[in-house]
Amino acid sequence: MRNTRKSGKVTLADVARAVGVSAITVSRALREPDKVSATLRQRIDHTIRELGYVPDPVARALVTGRTNIIGVIIPSVTNNVFADVLRAVYDVIRMTDFGIQLGNSRYSLLEEEKLVRLFLSQKPAGLIVAGVDQSEATRSLLVEASCPVVQIMEVGDDPIDMMVGFSHYEAARAATRHLIDRGYRRPAFVAARMDPRSQRRLQGFREETEVQGLFDETRIITTQRPSSVAMGVELFGELMSVAPDADAVLCNNDDLALGVLFEAQRRRFRVPDQLGICGFNDLEFCAVAEPSMTSVRTFRHEMGERAIRMLVSAIEGKRPEEALVDLGYEVVHRRSTR
Amino acid sequence: MRNTRKSGKVTLADVARAVGVSAITVSRALREPDKVSATLRQRIDHTIRELGYVPDPVARALVTGRTNIIGVIIPSVTNNVFADVLRAVYDVIRMTDFGIQLGNSRYSLLEEEKLVRLFLSQKPAGLIVAGVDQSEATRSLLVEASCPVVQIMEVGDDPIDMMVGFSHYEAARAATRHLIDRGYRRPAFVAARMDPRSQRRLQGFREETEVQGLFDETRIITTQRPSSVAMGVELFGELMSVAPDADAVLCNNDDLALGVLFEAQRRRFRVPDQLGICGFNDLEFCAVAEPSMTSVRTFRHEMGERAIRMLVSAIEGKRPEEALVDLGYEVVHRRSTR
DNA sequence: TTGACGAATGTTAGCGCAATCATTTATGAC
DNA sequence: GTCATAAATGATTGCGCTAACATTCGTCAA
Numbered sequence: 001m002r003n004t005r006k007s008g009k010v011t012l013a014d015v016a017r018a019v020g021v022s023a024i025t026v027s028r029a030l031r032e033p034d035k036v037s038a039t040l041r042q043r044i045d046h047t048i049r050e051l052g053y054v055p056d057p058v059a060r061a062l063v064t065g066r067t068n069i070i071g072v073i074i075p076s077v078t079n080n081v082f083a084d085v086l087r088a089v090y091d092v093i094r095m096t097d098f099g100i101q102l103g104n105s106r107y108s109l110l111e112e113e114k115l116v117r118l119f120l121s122q123k124p125a126g127l128i129v130a131g132v133d134q135s136e137a138t139r140s141l142l143v144e145a146s147c148p149v150v151q152i153m154e155v156g157d158d159p160i161d162m163m164v165g166f167s168h169y170e171a172a173r174a175a176t177r178h179l180i181d182r183g184y185r186r187p188a189f190v191a192a193r194m195d196p197r198s199q200r201r202l203q204g205f206r207e208e209t210e211v212q213g214l215f216d217e218t219r220i221i222t223t224q225r226p227s228s229v230a231m232g233v234e235l236f237g238e239l240m241s242v243a244p245d246a247d248a249v250l251c252n253n254d255d256l257a258l259g260v261l262f263e264a265q266r267r268r269f270r271v272p273d274q275l276g277i278c279g280f281n282d283l284e285f286c287a288v289a290e291p292s293m294t295s296v297r298t299f300r301h302e303m304g305e306r307a308i309r310m311l312v313s314a315i316e317g318k319r320p321e322e323a324l325v326d327l328g329y330e331v332v333h334r335r336s337t338r
Numbered sequence: 339m340r341n342t343r344k345s346g347k348v349t350l351a352d353v354a355r356a357v358g359v360s361a362i363t364v365s366r367a368l369r370e371p372d373k374v375s376a377t378l379r380q381r382i383d384h385t386i387r388e389l390g391y392v393p394d395p396v397a398r399a400l401v402t403g404r405t406n407i408i409g410v411i412i413p414s415v416t417n418n419v420f421a422d423v424l425r426a427v428y429d430v431i432r433m434t435d436f437g438i439q440l441g442n443s444r445y446s447l448l449e450e451e452k453l454v455r456l457f458l459s460q461k462p463a464g465l466i467v468a469g470v471d472q473s474e475a476t477r478s479l480l481v482e483a484s485c486p487v488v489q490i491m492e493v494g495d496d497p498i499d500m501m502v503g504f505s506h507y508e509a510a511r512a513a514t515r516h517l518i519d520r521g522y523r524r525p526a527f528v529a530a531r532m533d534p535r536s537q538r539r540l541q542g543f544r545e546e547t548e549v550q551g552l553f554d555e556t557r558i559i560t561t562q563r564p565s566s567v568a569m570g571v572e573l574f575g576e577l578m579s580v581a582p583d584a585d586a587v588l589c590n591n592d593d594l595a596l597g598v599l600f601e602a603q604r605r606r607f608r609v610p611d612q613l614g615i616c617g618f619n620d621l622e623f624c625a626v627a628e629p630s631m632t633s634v635r636t637f638r639h640e641m642g643e644r645a646i647r648m649l650v651s652a653i654e655g656k657r658p659e660e661a662l663v664d665l666g667y668e669v670v671h672r673r674s675t676r
Numbered sequence: 677t678t679g680a681c682g683a684a685t686g687t688t689a690g691c692g693c694a695a696t697c698a699t700t701t702a703t704g705a706c
Numbered sequence: 707g708t709c710a711t712a713a714a715t716g717a718t719t720g721c722g723c724t725a726a727c728a729t730t731c732g733t734c735a736a
Contacts, residue, residue, distance in 0.1 A: 011692060022716045027694060037714065054459045058405065059692035061396045062721050069439070077424045083416040090415060090442040094449070099456065101407070102440040104428040111432070118437065121392045229623035255623075262628040285567035285593075290600040349722060360686050365724060375684065397722035400691050678736090686729065693721090701714070706707100 010053045018047045030055065061123060066147070070311065071119035072128045073103040073112060075195065079227075081253070081281055081300060082130070085152065088304025089128070096312065098125060105130075107195055113138045120145055126311040132156035132163070133196040148314035150307045154197060155326045162314065164307045164325040166298060168197045171329035172204030175250055175278050175296045178331045180212055182338050184248035184276050188219035190235045190260065191252030192227035198252050201280070205250055218243045227252070232259020240267070248276035248337070254283040254295055261289065261336065276337040282330075291335035299327040348391045356385045368393065399461060404485075408649065409457035410466045411441040411450060413533065417565075419591070419619055419638060420468070423490065426642025427466070434650065436463060443468075445533055451476045458483055464649040470494040470501070471534040486652035488645045492535060493664045500652065502645045502663040504636060506535045509667035510542030513588055513616050513634045516669045518550055520676050522586035522614050526557035528573045528598065529590030530565035536590050539618070543588055556581045565590070570597020578605070586614035586675070592621040592633055599627065599674065614675040620668075629673035637665040 016023040021040065029036045029044040036044070047053075061067040072089065074082045086102075093100060103119060105112035112129070116138050119127060126148045132155075134142065142149050142160045149161040154168060179187045189205045191198050202222065209215040221239045225231065232255060239246055251257035257279030261271065269275045271291055279286055279295035286293035306327070310320050354361040359378065367374045367382040374382070385391075399405040410427065412420045424440075431438060441457060443450035450467070454476050457465060464486045470493075472480065480487050480498045487499040492506060517525045527543040529536050540560065547553040559577045563569060570593060577584055589595035595617030599609065607613045609629055617624055617633035624631035644665070648658050 009692090012694095013692080023692090024694070024717085025715055028715085031694085035714075040714085054455075056400075056692055057460050058396060058399045059721095060694075062394075062400050062692080062723090063694050065721080067396065077428060078418070078421040080416070080418075083421060086415045087442070090444075094442075094444075097456070099439050099441070099460070101437050103437070104425070104432075106428070106432075117392075118435070122395050122437070230626045233626045258623065259626060262623075262626055265628045285596065288568045288571045288597060288600055290603040347722090350724095351722080361722090362687085362724070363685055366685085369724090373684075378684085394722055397691095398724075400693090400722080401724045403691080680733100680735090682731105682733090684729100684731070686727105688727085689725090691723090691725100694719100695721100696719085697717090699714100699716070701712100703710100703712075705710085 009056075010051045012053070012055075015044065015047050015051055015053050018051060019044050065123060066125055067123050068097055069099045069101050069122065069124050070126045070128065070308075071101045071103060071115075071122075071124040073105055073115050073119070074130045075105050075107040075112075077102070077104050080255075080283055081153075081298075084300035085304035085307075088301040089308045092305055092308045092312070098312070107193065109133075109135045109138070113141070116141050120147075123147075125315050126150070128152055128307055128311060131196060132159075132165075134160075148311055148319075150311045152303055152307045154200075155324060159324055162307075162310050162320065162323045164303050164310065164327065166303075166327050166329050168200040169204040171296050171298070172201035172250070172280070173208045174204075174329065174331050175280065176205045176208040178294070178333065179248045179250060179276055179278060179337065180208070180214065182248075182272075182276060182333075184337075185214060186216070186219065186243070186246050187214065187248045187250060187276075188221065188239050188243060188246040189250050189252070190232070190239060190256055191222045192225055192231045192235065192256060194222050194224055198222075201252055216243070219246050227255055229255050229259040229262070232256035232261075233263040234259075236260040236263045247274070248278070250278045250280075252280055254279035254281050254286055254293065257293055257295065257336075258285070258289070261293065272336050272338040278331075278337055282332055286332070286334065289336070294334045294337040295332055297330040297332050299329075303327055347394075348389045350391070350393075353382065353385050353389055353391050356389060357382050403461060404463055405461050406435055407437045407439050407460065407462050408464045408466065408646075409439045409441060409453075409460075409462040411443055411453050411457070412468045413443045413445040413450075415440070415442050418593075418621055419491075419636075422638035423642035423645075426639040427646045430643055430646045430650070436650070445531065447471075447473045447476070451479070454479050458485075461485075463653050464488070466490055466645055466649060469534060470497075470503075472498075486649055486657075488649050490641055490645045492538075493662060497662055500645075500648050500658065500661045502641050502648065502665065504641075504665050504667050506538040507542040509634050509636070510539035510588070510618070511546045512542075512667065512669050513618065514543045514546035516632070516671065517586045517588060517614055517616060517675065518546070518552065520586075520610075520614060522675075523552060524554070524557065524581070524584050525552065525586040525588060525614075526559065526577050526581060526584040527588050527590070528570070528577060528594055529560045530563055530569045530573065530594060532560050532562055536560075539590060554581070557584050565593055567593050567597040567600070570594035570599075571601040572597075574598040574601045585612070586616070588616045588618075590618055592617035592619050592624055592631065595631055595633065595674075596623070596627070599631065610674050610676040616669075616675055620670055624670070624672065627674070632672045632675040633670055635668040635670050637667075641665055 103115035151163045154165040282295040282297035286295045441453040492503040620633040620635035624633045
């Protein structure tokens with residue numbers, strides 16, 4: 001009957017009675033120790049430990065109208081990119097007594113909206129959401145929300161509240177320029193899971209190649225299906241059957257790039273001479289791959305860290321001066337491009 | 339002043355007043371629709387929508403003593419293994435109105451204990467924790483907990499409550515046997531982040547090689563540092579300097595295996611003839627690597643799914659017959675071993 | 677028509693805590 | 707000693723909801 005065990009709960013009132021003070025004094029000793037005399041505070045602390053009192057966050061939330069839960073809504077839990085951001089979030093909130101409620105919108109605006117409604121109904125202390133492409137309804141929910149909100153992964157005009165990210169368009173454009181600078185003349189773009197960020201990267205690729213007079217629609221291979229290494233293999237195969245003369249591939253992420261690399265090796269392509277490969281995100285493996293992988297470095301850990309710090313500051317009433325942080329990117333040239 | 343906006347909250351009482359019934363009737367219409375007459379239920383539903391009433395989960399939790407939050411405590415958010423499990427959890431939970439509070443214990447028993455205390459104080463509906471090696475204090479907290487608990491990733495004697503996983507010892511032993519069966523006579527074991535599961539895999543490797551008279555301490559390379567592809571590269575380098583005659587490597591996970599593969603390619607090893615490589619977990623990339631990677635398949639998605647289903651059933655009062663589920667494993671032979 | 681019984685709805689109380697305002701107790705200037 | 711002032715502590719109230727018990731209504735057999 002583990003579900004029905006009496007918990008023998010110790011309340012504030014119990015502590016107060018044991019110490020011989022009123023409940024509110026114990027409450028204050030916990031939350032504003034300065035406002036309670038030193039000796040009393042000690043007696044209270046001692047009794048709390050003796051009785052094993054643990055504050056009830058639910059009751060506290062009911063009366064204050066706020067929980068100490070920070071909601072984080074991301075489109076995927078398996079994507080390494082978000083995992084890195086999350087890790088940073090945890091590294092920071094570990095020191096605090098905030099908890100993280102994680103929502104997975106699975107790249108669906110509808111599911112995202114449902115999650116935002118659900119989270120907001122629970123009175124979160126703050127919210128972190130990925131991207132800038134919320135539905136109108138979601139957006140207005142967040143604008144009206146009575147808690148701070150940070151959008152991450154991207155930068156854009158009119159943040160809902162605060163924002164930390166970088167320009168996917170610019171990053172992809174810089175990577176494309178890199179390929180062209182390295183002498184590749186028939187660059188291709190390969191992408192899966194065409195979410196809004198991927199779309200903007202494609203746009204960066206498109207415009208840079210157009211400007212340089214090297215654009216060719218047939219060298220753009222995309223799919224809505226989820227991204228994976230295997231998908232990189234498949235899409236590269238498709239590219240080779242459609243545009244076998246492509247001499248470089250800008251991949252929408254490193255997983256795809258790894259798949260392209262494997263498949264290129266299977267087909268005995270000489271990388272980087274015959275085929276240049278550029279990934280996106282610069283996951284840890286890029287540096288040690290064989291050959292090492294050129295990629296666009298993004299500052300995911302810093303993104304998570306900045307986001308959660310801004311959020312916590314805002315929760316505590318100290319809004320940051322800059323509501324919009326652009327962390328930039330960096331094209332890391334390695335041996336998969338000449 | 340987005341923090342102080344009046345929310346103009348609509349309560350149960352408001353709905354009740356508008357409909358002309360008592361609050362409890364509205365409450366019932368929401369939670370036990372059968373107990374309210376059809377016509378009244380319709381009027382109530384209509385008014386709820388009209389007024390935009392949203393139940394307050396905090397108030398509900400205060401009076402019922404339970405939230406609808408399920409706590410999940412894992413040691414790492416960047417490890418793909420846990421991500422796959424999490425994804426399954428979300429796939430199931432999406433249909434329900436449970437939320438997931440995710441805790442990251444960072445492979446520390448102390449942090450895990452802190453998290454369990456924190457989570458339990460918040461009256462979760464249920465708890466999922468990774469592994470079977472909780473501290474004594476954590477364990478007794480969980481045993482005393484007034485909610486169902488599922489341990490995942492491993493199986494072991496005396497579950498705290500319920501358990502879904504597999505035997506890491508047996509899986510590693512089977513992989514070792516595979517290497518030996520394939521004719522490798524000087525197998526090595528490479529591992530990072532020696533958590534309890536890694537220890538048990540090492541034990542499996544050790545005992546199988548001992549039984550077969552092929553054990554050699556110098557071919558065991560481990561480190562406490564976190565696992566990564568780069569670490570695979572490094573540890574393989576170490577192995578080669580200490581035991582250059584090793585003819586196969588059982589890696590503690592696929593990331594390490596990928597690192598070993600890259601470094602082996604750099605050193606012009608012929609895989610699988612000169613060097614066999616076996617990973618662990620059979621991440622998606624294994625099947626499409628070049629050469630494709632032998633690995634031990636583990637059923638991570640099913641693990642998450644079973645765990646969350648068992649948990650939700652238990653929350654609803656229907657305990658599963660079998661409290662302990664062993665999902666097994668499968669050695670997948672590919673071209674990285676002959 | 678009566679009464680009995682189940683279905684439908686209502687009344688009361690309180691979950692544990694903190695906001696608000698009220699009171700008491702030190703502290704120190706003169 | 708007196709008074710003003712600050713510091714420390716307390717009483718009351720209610721957050722929004724549901725458990726437990728209480729009442730009313732409708733239906734149908736005799």
